[in-house]
Amino acid sequence: MPYKETVIEKKYFSIGEVAEILGVATSLIRFWESEFDIIKPKKNRKGNRQFTREDINNVKLIYHLVKEKGYTLQGAKDLLKDGNDVLKEKVEIIESLRKVKNFLLDIRTKIS
Numbered sequence: 468m469p470y471k472e473t474v475i476e477k478k479y480f481s482i483g484e485v486a487e488i489l490g491v492a493t494s495l496i497r498f499w500e501s502e503f504d505i506i507k508p509k510k511n512r513k514g515n516r517q518f519t520r521e522d523i524n525n526v527k528l529i530y531h532l533v534k535e536k537g538y539t540l541q542g543a544k545d546l547l548k549d550g551n552d553v554l555k556e557k558v559e560i561i562e563s564l565r566k567v568k569n570f571l572l573d574i575r576t577k578i579s
Contacts, residue, residue: 479509479517488523489530499529502540505547528558 486493500506500516505525508516518526532543 479519480523482508482516482518485518485523485526489526491530491534496526499526503529503544503547505529524555524558527562528555531558531561 480488482493482496486496489496496506500508503525506522506529508518508522511517528547529543532538532546533540538546
């Protein structure tokens with residue numbers, strides 16, 4: 468039986484890694500954590516935040532509402548209270564479309 472390589476997926480991410488993914492300061496993520504109930508990273512013994520993929524998706528959702536759509540913090544909180552599932556789906560679609568766009572731009576660059 469041939470050797471099959473398994474991909475080990477990372478379970479937890481540091482606040483620095485999350486900040487790098489979004490291109491924001493760690494202080495902004497800490498602030499949003501204090502403002503929004505949907506961001507609940509675990510903390511290890513040393514007190515360091517450990518973000519799961521779900522936590523990262525929630526931070527991306529808040530980023531989308533506040534930074535891209537221009538909602539106030541209170542407006543984003545109200546919107547999240549009303550329709551969290553629909554918003555998450557929209558953000559996932561936007562993220563997928565961005566990946567497709569970047570892929571196509573990369574191909575165009577290689578062809579040129």
